Amino acid sequence: MTRKGDPIMTSRKSTRAGEAGRRIGIRDVAQATGLSITTVSHALHGKGQIAPATRERVRRAAEELGYRPDPVARGLVSGRTGILGLAVGHMSDRPWAGTYRPYYAAFSAGATMTAVERDYALVVVPSDPASGLWARVPMDGLIIVDPVREDPLLADCARRRMPVVTDGRPIDPGYEDVPTVESDLEHGMAEVLDHLRDSGARRVGLLSGPEPDAYTQDSERLYREWCAAAGRPAFVETPAASEDPVEAALRLLSGPDRPDAVHGLNETYGQALVIAARRLSLRIPDDLMVSVMRESDQSCGTEDWDVPLTALSLDARRLGAESVTMLIDVLEGKAPRHVMVPCTVVARRSTRRA
Amino acid sequence: MTRKGDPIMTSRKSTRAGEAGRRIGIRDVAQATGLSITTVSHALHGKGQIAPATRERVRRAAEELGYRPDPVARGLVSGRTGILGLAVGHMSDRPWAGTYRPYYAAFSAGATMTAVERDYALVVVPSDPASGLWARVPMDGLIIVDPVREDPLLADCARRRMPVVTDGRPIDPGYEDVPTVESDLEHGMAEVLDHLRDSGARRVGLLSGPEPDAYTQDSERLYREWCAAAGRPAFVETPAASEDPVEAALRLLSGPDRPDAVHGLNETYGQALVIAARRLSLRIPDDLMVSVMRESDQSCGTEDWDVPLTALSLDARRLGAESVTMLIDVLEGKAPRHVMVPCTVVARRSTRRA
DNA sequence: CACACTGCCCAAAACGTTTTTGTACGTCAA
């Protein structure tokens, strides 16, 4: 059930036992004032009927002793911790590799900031089901980013009646009622593909991804629908889960009827396309136009290539913020509505032909 | 004591009370197996002497019912939560604005990943002392990033005997024993300033920062020492806390004996320098060389300027990782040692004259 | 004088675990 020895239970009470004398608790304040702990608790939280003088005396004693109620004990009785969980990272052979992707960084920055504004804390846990970590940290609700096929977290949350919000629609049946924040790919994909066409592209390709999540699935579907509607052939290539995406890019660009414009489903794939193009001596944008789904408004990783890439820009920060807002709404009993976050096309040199 | 109504206490037990039937606890497993909760607890954790058959029966029942021990109750008795706190963000008029800076993103990514590997969770809290948030979320220890002058968190942690690790040396006296992770600015600053000199700079300036932390303080001191040792004049400009750094950059570059090379103390200042240079019609690198302290190995924000900036690159990710390692060492009773993380100069076009 | 009411406070029960300290029942040796 646990891996690597469960730090919660190993070394007992080192915090409290440290340095001669345990943490000061409400008991100490009661003793110092000669009152009962009930009265102290009430005085500090403005609950019962306490004489103003007494209240002030308690306040002062608490301040003087540096008393702070133990959040854990508080949480036990209230049933709430004020902590929101954020589960990120596809389950790959290298779980958590995804953490470093700018999308998660931007998403969690937006989520954290919004959580703090609403007086919640946000804790990031791996969505790797092997690590029971997410079940060992107390939380009031969980945000699952890009739930995959047969997502075990989603299933576990449902069983435990843990409030859940997802970023990206769950693809398994039975989770239709889970509140979800989504990017408006429907318009976004059309916009970026139209942009490539309008910029002069004849054969538009797609560098897709191996992840079984709604984003990948929907992007690919929308791409194919766009091709069909435009009466154009579809060129899709997908790197295997552990394959260098450059290989997939090379495959996509090596055929006799190679596409003259490719949209990559994330920024890493954009880099892969640039590398592949360089290796094949294709000039950007003249021989090959490149656009990518960019996962945040911070542009990362392309500086070295000196080829600013046209991007379909997801607002990851806002997605994070909306997810937190939605989860808090659920926790507070408000009925949440599905939220669509628009994404925008930012045209840059990689699709601007002379 | 609390702001905005303390969500922990507002809506009571909505989690448990949700949907007819509370969370299943150890009691339910006991009832299902006809055993006592003691035996169930022992059986699940391999503690007491339990008949193998009974143990298996308990395991099966727990699995079937989907039982997971409540982390909060667990934490209450064990005194540990398995949660590490990360306090970021200078206290400015816009607290948390700093969260979006790439430094924090990279730092917390490294910290989160290391924490998870060691089976801890990481929760990010604002270092804004007005929000009592950090005191309301349970944690075993706290990482304080860039403690400022008279840092209230540091003081509070000391009083409450909360294990603390800082990223960047605390500058107040009395905290010499706090374990600290630092960047090796001593070598780094010398290296980048030498690089500017060797690249042909005559008058090297510094665009400093308003924050009262060790990084700013040390950088400025090392810069002045370098100037003194090289027998050169020092040009230092510091934007006010809420001022647009471009203004400070313009001041620095507008004098009659303006510097022909400037090192900026963060990436934002680098952008400010580029903007100011453009406004003053100074070409980079010919009229002005620019270098910046870069806060992570991901290059952000300069793409639009088409001027890759030479950087003194801090390894924020590793700083985060080392901080977590150090904090866990403290928690587990190991004596931690000070850690220095090297930083490296990456030369790019902004200091490469034709 | 009885009664209700109010203002102030307290004891005890909860919250869901883990840990400590038993207890009942055998078995084995003397």
Place this chain on the structure above:
DNA sequence: TTGACGTACAAAAACGTTTTGGGCAGTGTG
């Protein structure tokens, strides 16, 4: 037959709060 000992389980005491349900004066009202 008895005491000692090991095995398998259970009762109860923690952990530090908040909440519940009073209690005990003093004060006004009939």
